[in-house]
Ligand SMILES: Cc1cc2nc3c(=O)[nH]c(=O)nc-3n(C[C@H](O)[C@H](O)[C@H](O)COP(=O)(O)OP(=O)(O)OC[C@H]3O[C@@H](n4cnc5c(N)ncnc54)[C@H](O)[C@@H]3O)c2cc1C
């Protein structure tokens with residue numbers, strides 16, 4: 001069999017698999033090279049095991065409220081080892097499904113580490129392959145902020161593979177990974193402290209969500225060290241000592257480094273095709289995921305655009321439809337809904353209040369309440385919802401929520417935002433009662449009016 005392909009994809013994660021299958025469906029002869037497990041970060045080290053761990057943690061709240069609903073709960077215990085074994089079995093199942101998907105799509109899977117050796121040439125092990133088009137979809141890996149000793153801390157992957165629940169856990173960084181893991185491990189029983197530089201977690205999210213997430217996590221027993229200047233991390237016995245400027249060293253059994261990720265562009269052989277990296281070691285691409293080198297494309301986290309699985313998939317499919325399907329599909333990630341799987345969870349789509357105010361005057365609608373089940377159990381947990389509406393056109397520019405089921409609710413509302421929904425159309429929509437989501441169509445009185453250009457909260 002000839003070793004020439006219409007497309008060689010390097011990396012079998014979300015982006016690489018989606019692009020390869022779509023290209024093969026258009027009739028291309030495709031080889032996909034993967035050095036590790038098929039499915040990549042999302043399936044093996046990210047979204048999937050993280051969500052399975054989140055489900056485990058959610059039982060804590062269920063147990064805490066069960067008594068109010070008449071249940072007797074006795075001696076509930078979490079065994080991480082049991083969860084690990086079940087999770088590993090599930091990931092093996094998914095791995096097989098991915099292999100079958102590629103096989104039935106007629107994509108040749110090659111196991112090994114790919115190295116680009118020149119224009120249209122790729123080496124994997126002893127095999128020399130050639131291709132007309134090359135797609136780089138090698139994803140990313142954890143990076144460590146320049147804090148002395150932080151490289152000794154655990155990564156998100158280590159925590160997802162941990163067979164124990166640490167008693168005292170520190171999380172350094174308060175982005176997606178920091179907040180999700182802090183919340184999950186707290187629910188599983190760890191005493192969690194989060195250290196970050198900013199005044200609130202989740203920089204870039206709407207300020208009302210950021211403030212309320214801090215409040216909710218503190219109510220749940222986590223300690224948030226906002227405005228922290230981390231100086232060093234050292235090993236101490238079986239644990240760690242974290243030194244924060246102006247504080248005594250603090251001891252932890254586990255420390256999670258959640259200070260960001262970096263694209264996998266090292267040792268790929270990019271210099272052999274004259275491809276130069278952009279800021280943060282990412283591969284620069286245009287709206288068609290094309291690099292400056294003819295015939296060479298890149299999708300997903302390796303391009304460091306917006307690093308979410310559905311975007312890696314959408315970029316990969318748009319590339320394949322354009323290059324092999326005869327279509328013209330530029331891809332720009334606008335109005336992308338996203339979620340943070342904390343407890344309470346966050347769902348958000350469109351512009352934050354501050355960003356929208358830079359475009360014009362706004363009317364803000366809010367609901368802030370204790371949901372029925374929470375109030376019944378006499379708990380203080382709250383749900384918050386917000387509509388950011390353009391005062392001139394009545395168009396809804398941003399929809400934000402923190403509370404149970406926020407990701408599920410916002411996913412549905414993202415369709416209406418994309419379709420250009422107005423506040424009047426929200427008002428005309430009949431509620432489903434009794435639900436939490438109905439509050440989105442029952443907001444009648446503006447919470448406030450925001451003049452154009454006003455910044456309500458430091459960015
Ligand atoms: C802890 C965590 C939780 C996350 N949770 C979510 C979430 O809830 N929702 C969401 O949308 N996103 C989430 N993400 C982000 C999401 O996982 C990524 O955006 C997505 O996986 C990127 O896909 P990709 O195809 O670009 O790269 P990857 O999935 O990283 O795939 C790249 C593949 O390339 C392979 N590879 C690298 N170099 C080579 C080489 N030289 N030769 C052969 N193979 C190579 C790697 O082994 C890997 O399998 C999460 C990420 C993390 C880390």
Ligand SMILES: NC(=O)c1ccc[n+]([C@@H]2O[C@H](COP(=O)([O-])OP(=O)(O)OC[C@H]3O[C@@H](n4cnc5c(N)ncnc54)[C@H](O)[C@@H]3O)[C@@H](O)[C@H]2O)c1
Pocket residue numbers: 145146172173174175176177178180196197202203258259260261306307308338339340341
């Ligand atoms: N639910 C989801 O969809 C989900 C979940 C996890 C990850 N992801 C994706 O993976 C990406 C990576 O996640 P992440 O949490 O690693 O990155 P992130 O960019 O979201 O957060 C990194 C955190 O590290 C902090 N930080 C950076 N440099 C620092 C320094 N020098 N000192 C102290 N703190 C520093 C940042 O301020 C921030 O709080 C996310 O951006 C997201 O795209 C998505």
